[in-house]
Amino acid sequence: xxxxxxxxxxxxxxxxxxxxxxxxxxxxxxxxxxxxxxxxxxxxxxxxxxxxxxxxxxxxxxxxxxxxxxxxxxxxxxxxxxxxxxxxxxxxxxxxxxxxxxxxxxxxxxxxxxxxxxxxxxxxxxxxxxxxxxxxxxxxxxxxxxxxxxxxxxxxxxxxxxxxxxxxxxxxxxxxxxxxxxxxxxxxxxxxxxxxxxxxxxxxxxxxxxxxxxxxxxxxxxxxxxxxxxxxxxxxxxxxxxxxxxxxxxxxxxxxxxxxxxxxxxxxxxxxxxxxxxxxxxxxxxxxxxxxxxxxxxxxxxxxxxxxxxxxxxxxxxxxxxx
Amino acid sequence: xxxxxxxxxxxxxxxxxxxxxxxxxxxxxxxxxxxxxxxxxxxxxxxxxxxxxxxxxxxxxxxxxxxxxxxxxxxxxxxxxxxxxxxxxxxxxxxxxxxxxxxxxxxxxxxxxxxxxxxxxxxxxxxxxxxxxxxxxxxxxxxxxxxxxxxxxxxxxxxxxxxxxxxxxxxxxxxxxxxxxxxxxxxxxxxxxxxxxxxxxxxxxxxxxxxxxxxxxxxxxxxxxxxxxxxxxxxxxxxxxxxxxxxxxxxxxxxxxxxxxxxxxxxxxxxxxxxxxxxxxxxxxxxxxxxxxxxxxxxxxxxxxxxxxxxxxxxxxxxxxxxxxxxxxxxxxxxxxxxxxxxxxxxx
Numbered sequence: 032x033x034x035x036x037x038x039x040x041x042x043x044x045x046x047x048x049x050x051x052x053x054x055x056x057x058x059x060x061x062x063x064x065x066x067x068x069x070x071x072x073x074x075x076x077x078x079x080x081x082x083x084x085x086x087x088x089x090x091x092x093x094x095x096x097x098x099x100x101x102x103x104x105x106x107x108x109x110x111x112x113x114x115x116x117x118x119x120x121x122x123x124x125x126x127x128x129x130x131x132x133x134x135x136x137x138x139x140x141x142x143x144x145x146x147x148x149x150x151x152x153x154x155x156x157x158x159x160x161x162x163x164x165x166x167x168x169x170x171x172x173x174x175x176x177x178x179x180x181x182x183x184x185x186x187x188x189x190x191x192x193x194x195x196x197x198x199x200x201x202x203x204x205x206x207x208x209x210x211x212x213x214x215x216x217x218x219x220x221x222x223x224x225x226x227x228x229x230x231x232x233x234x235x236x237x238x239x240x241x242x243x244x245x246x247x248x249x250x251x252x253x254x255x256x257x258x259x260x261x262x263x264x265x266x267x268x269x270x271x272x273x274x275x276x277x278x279x280x281x282x283x284x285x286x287x288x289x290x291x292x293x294x295x296x297x298x299x300x301x302x303x304x305x306x307x308x309x310x311x312x313x314x315x316x317x318x319x320x321x322x323x324x325x326x327x328x329x330x331x332x333x334x335x336x337x338x339x340x341x342x343x344x345x346x347x348x349x350x351x352x353x354x
Numbered sequence: 355x356x357x358x359x360x361x362x363x364x365x366x367x368x369x370x371x372x373x374x375x376x377x378x379x380x381x382x383x384x385x386x387x388x389x390x391x392x393x394x395x396x397x398x399x400x401x402x403x404x405x406x407x408x409x410x411x412x413x414x415x416x417x418x419x420x421x422x423x424x425x426x427x428x429x430x431x432x433x434x435x436x437x438x439x440x441x442x443x444x445x446x447x448x449x450x451x452x453x454x455x456x457x458x459x460x461x462x463x464x465x466x467x468x469x470x471x472x473x474x475x476x477x478x479x480x481x482x483x484x485x486x487x488x489x490x491x492x493x494x495x496x497x498x499x500x501x502x503x504x505x506x507x508x509x510x511x512x513x514x515x516x517x518x519x520x521x522x523x524x525x526x527x528x529x530x531x532x533x534x535x536x537x538x539x540x541x542x543x544x545x546x547x548x549x550x551x552x553x554x555x556x557x558x559x560x561x562x563x564x565x566x567x568x569x570x571x572x573x574x575x576x577x578x579x580x581x582x583x584x585x586x587x588x589x590x591x592x593x594x595x596x597x598x599x600x601x602x603x604x605x606x607x608x609x610x611x612x613x614x615x616x617x618x619x620x621x622x623x624x625x626x627x628x629x630x631x632x633x634x635x636x637x638x639x640x641x642x643x644x645x646x647x648x649x650x651x652x653x654x655x656x657x658x659x660x661x662x663x664x665x666x667x668x669x670x671x672x673x674x675x676x677x678x679x680x681x682x683x684x685x686x687x688x689x690x691x692x693x694x695x696x697x698x699x700x701x702x
Contacts, residue, residue: 173485264462265460270462
């Protein structure tokens with residue numbers, strides 16, 4: 032009981048309570064909320080963002096940031112459309128797009144680790160650069176003549192009614208959870224994020240570690256861009272525009288410190304569930320547009336401020352103990 | 355209250371039926387009072403013309419005595435594509451009878467619109483269609499853009515009193531729609547009626563107020579005998595009218611083109627922009643609502659050649675869209691030309 036109570040006093044515990052509250056409210060307000068098809072929609076509508084949020088968790092714990100993920104998603108999706116339209120076979124196109132992701136991530140990684148520039152600046156530049164390339168490829172057109180199997184992969188169920196992207200998300204989550212919370216690579220990620228100099232002295236190849244993370248971020252973003260193209264069956268130059276902000280919002284809400292060193296993938300998962308159920312619940316009771324954006328914005332402000340209020344003392348005060 | 359609406363609707367419908375009988379065709383008269391939930395989904399919220407479309411839809415909603423709910427929901431401008439897809443998907447989950455969409459997502463809306471149709475939700479587009487036509491029952495088109503050339507030539511003719519010089523202030527040199535409209539006007543100007551109108555210049559204000567303002571001033575410096583500035587963009591026409599007003603040249607040079615009544619009303623009333631054209635977004639919302647109500651209630655099938663009665667606006671027929679073969683459209687009608695007599699009413 033005491034352990035359970037201690038767990039509840041953590042940020043994850045707070046998120047869990049918030050999630051339960053939001054879920055109950057949604058069930059009360061919308062009869063459709065609990066339907067299986069609604070839950071598939073709930074995930075499917077934001078699936079590309081939440082997949083990228085998993086890798087973003089690693090990057091931010093490592094005390095870096097990758098602002099170029101949305102543009103990389105757009106670049107990968109547009110490159111796909113451009114090549115498919117040019118008659119290149121689908122399988123080859125997908126591999127090429129994933130390679131674009133790796134190269135893009137390596138470019139970020141090189142400037143950050145070898146040239147020593149801050150990731151905020153480097154990825155801000157590639158945010159503009161990747162988006163520019165995407166727009167050059169498709170110009171002002173929409174491309175929608177995709178192979179049928181590709182559209183089916185994005186729009187139909189793979190196992191029963193569950194589409195490929197949702198399955199990919201849960202497989203990726205499990206794999207990354209093991210890597211971050213149960214492996215040496217994960218421990219190094221935290222250590223470098225807490226104090227890079229100490230990690231350097233401890234003989235850790237911090238530059239190589241960061242390089243791997245940025246390449247992974249580029250690769251997963253390119254993968255997510257392909258998922259987006261398959262889900263909506265068409266691409267334009269503005270695909271995934273501004274997605275990086277939603278992705279970073281989720282990760283910070285999940286309790287990952289923007290200064291690095293702390294946070295868990297479980298927290299990110301809870302934040303994903305909170306943001307998605309909140310969005311979905313608001314849409315079901317017809318709250319859209321600026322009000323929806325405002326509520327999510329308030330949530331972020333809360334998530335940045337709340338960890339600074341000492342939760343334990345707050346609990347003690349609640350229980351009537353003097354400090 | 356509901357009964358009053360029903361009576362009004364019935365009266366409007368009987369008038370409409372009489373009109374149809376006179377015309378001799380078979381027109382579907384919609385039975386009012388059905389219970390159908392509908393969603394009006396604009397490109398995004400906070401734009402005047404979409405609010406006006408909503409007013410028109412609300413008017414039709416009351417007139418038809420629909421006991422269901424008419425929702426006006428939309429995304430933010432920066433989240434327009436994803437937001438429209440989300441609302442389309444949610445509408446299907448909610449079991450809405452119809453979604454009326456001004457599409458801003460291109461073909462990216464197709465999978466969610468197809469899914470909505472499969473769930474029994476009718477998808478009627480207005481203002482901006484789904485390019486491929488997939489996932490769409492019918493598109494309610496505001497105007498036939500082919501007629502725009504004649505409309506602009508006629509306004510120039512009227513302002514110039516039959517003869518004089520005209521210049522065009524357009525958006526950007528590569529704006530596809532504006533270029534097509536200017537070409538249509540040049541075609542129309544070849545007609546006998548316009549033989550004394552001379553098109554002396556075409557300039558571009560980049561659809562930015564300040565650039566357009568300066569281009570308009572440069573035009574009157576360069577062409578001292580200029581009688582009309584024709585601007586087929588809402589930004590350009592307003593900037594040109596302001597430039598002529600600031601220079602005190604309104605009696606000499608008239609501004610015309612495509613403009614929003616609410617933005618142009620003062621310039622039309624003081625004579626700087628005596629005539630301009632656009633379509634009425636209230637009418638567009640009203641006609642779209644009638645179409646969606648007819649389809650969602652099962653009273654219309656949505657087939658090409660089907661004629662129905664849309665209350666105060668009269669009869670309309672579903673036809674093949676000439677711009678999108680295989681898709682269907684309903685053509686609302688001609689441009690509305692605004693002048694000092696009707697601009698004030700339209701600007702509210």
